[in-house]
Amino acid sequence: MLRPLAHSQHTPLTATSGDADTLEARLGALESQTGEATRLIAELQARDRLKTQFLANISHDLRTPLTAIITHAEILGDGMLGELTERQHASVSGIIKGGRQLLAMVGDILTYARGAADQLALVPSTFALAPVVDQMLALNAPVAERRHVTATAELTPDLPPVIADREKLSHVLNNLFGNALHFTGLAGGGRVWVRAAVEGVDDERELHVEVGDTGIGIAPEHHDLVFREFAQVDSSTSRRHHGTGLGLAIARNLVELHGGRIWVESALGQGARFHFTIPQPLPPVTATHAAIMRPDPDAP
Amino acid sequence: MTARRPAVLIVDDSPLVTDALGVLLEASGYTTGSATTVADAVTALRNERYDAMLLDLTLPDGDGLEVLGSAEEANLTPPPTLALTGHDDPATAARCREAGCVAVLVKPVRRIALLGALQAAGVAP
Numbered sequence: 001m002l003r004p005l006a007h008s009q010h011t012p013l014t015a016t017s018g019d020a021d022t023l024e025a026r027l028g029a030l031e032s033q034t035g036e037a038t039r040l041i042a043e044l045q046a047r048d049r050l051k052t053q054f055l056a057n058i059s060h061d062l063r064t065p066l067t068a069i070i071t072h073a074e075i076l077g078d079g080m081l082g083e084l085t086e087r088q089h090a091s092v093s094g095i096i097k098g099g100r101q102l103l104a105m106v107g108d109i110l111t112y113a114r115g116a117a118d119q120l121a122l123v124p125s126t127f128a129l130a131p132v133v134d135q136m137l138a139l140n141a142p143v144a145e146r147r148h149v150t151a152t153a154e155l156t157p158d159l160p161p162v163i164a165d166r167e168k169l170s171h172v173l174n175n176l177f178g179n180a181l182h183f184t185g186l187a188g189g190g191r192v193w194v195r196a197a198v199e200g201v202d203d204e205r206e207l208h209v210e211v212g213d214t215g216i217g218i219a220p221e222h223h224d225l226v227f228r229e230f231a232q233v234d235s236s237t238s239r240r241h242h243g244t245g246l247g248l249a250i251a252r253n254l255v256e257l258h259g260g261r262i263w264v265e266s267a268l269g270q271g272a273r274f275h276f277t278i279p280q281p282l283p284p285v286t287a288t289h290a291a292i293m294r295p296d297p298d299a300p
Numbered sequence: 301m302t303a304r305r306p307a308v309l310i311v312d313d314s315p316l317v318t319d320a321l322g323v324l325l326e327a328s329g330y331t332t333g334s335a336t337t338v339a340d341a342v343t344a345l346r347n348e349r350y351d352a353m354l355l356d357l358t359l360p361d362g363d364g365l366e367v368l369g370s371a372e373e374a375n376l377t378p379p380p381t382l383a384l385t386g387h388d389d390p391a392t393a394a395r396c397r398e399a400g401c402v403a404v405l406v407k408p409v410r411r412i413a414l415l416g417a418l419q420a421a422g423v424a425p
Contacts, residue, residue: 060386063386063407063408064314064316064317064407065314065316066408067317067320067407067408067409068314068316068317068319068320070408071320071321071323071324071408071411072320072323074411075323075324075327075411078411080324080327080328081323081327103408121389121390121391123389123390
């Protein structure tokens with residue numbers, strides 16, 4: 001049970017009377033309060049670790065039945081057990097779509113929890129960025145069309161192969177791009193773009209990616225807030241986005257795992273430009289970070 | 301005369317998973333058996349001839365990879381084995397390969413990935 005700090009902490013710590021006993025008593029009280037505060041901090045940190053582990057466990061356990069539901073629905077939807085009528089197919093498609101959406105959200109929570117518990121490992125490789133971006137554009141093309149959004153990619157022609165964890169870089173790109181599409185769609189349509197270049201020289205080289213849009217924008221006072229977990233900027237307006245509120249917190253986590261930075265430039269009604277950088281090559285600290293990662297022994 | 305359908309042993313502690321993968325594989329031309337523990341899996345390998353095994357890493361009575369070692373100790377030759385894991389970290393993948401798995405599939409496994417991996421392992425209907 002957490003106990004509040006003793007209210008005597010507000011007693012002024014001054015001794016004008018020269019009364020050594022009083023001063024000693026107050027110092028003693030201060031030491032006691034400091035000890036209590038230290039104990040309280042340790043207890044809160046322990047509870048935070050428990051919460052994170054609980055999140056990882058529960059989200060992991062949710063995936064098993066959810067995956068089974070989706071697999072069964074896909075078997076039916078693909079006609080592997082017999083042809084479906086059009087209405088049956090539409091219904092099964094709804095189960096698959098909803099299931100995949102839920103699975104993605106559970107996956108986000110699991111990624112966040114593992115990141116918070118330092119259980120995410122980088123798997124760096126050298127690869128061309130263009131196919132990753134092209135695949136993302138192709139996957140999102142139907143959504144972009146439906147939302148009247150024009151999506152483009154501008155990669156510098158001499159962009160060299162990049163060094164990063166391909167899957168995690170792709171996760172960050174897809175998250176930023178998905179947000180850009182969503183909030184541009186809410187603005188009634190417009191443009192979203194991805195720009196990428198390797199900037200700097202020698203040890204200062206870094207991959208710089210910009211995902212921009214002409215959507216509804218974010219007020220400057222909320223720029224830091226959007227990268228915090230469970231944050232939804234201005235929940236009273238159309239900026240509200242149905243989701244876990246973890247997408248950008250995870251993106252920040254994954255970029256920082258690479259030793260990079262992520263930030264946003266935006267104003268309300270003026271679109272948004274999300275930027276992130278990844279050092280080229282990756283700093284040694286990320287290799288060390290990866291080396292100390294350990295798999296969750298309780299997970300299959 | 302019809303050709304024998306390849307048999308796959310599905311080892312996972314969740315019947316939800318063994319059921320779903322069983323339906324999927326049987327609809328794709330395989331026959332299947334299932335086991336939910338290391339001990340059951342070794343017994344199944346002793347009693348039936350399987351052409352491939354899908355092996356979850358976390359089982360109630362031990363590490364899934366123990367199935368491979370226990371089978372060899374019992375003078376059984378385990379079939380080509382595809383590990384099923386919830387982790388995509390390199391350490392887990394390396395551990396599976398060292399134990400003799402021919403492929404490592406990260407859950408949730410998509411149908412195309414599963415059938416492709418079985419085919420790559422030379423086990424196709």
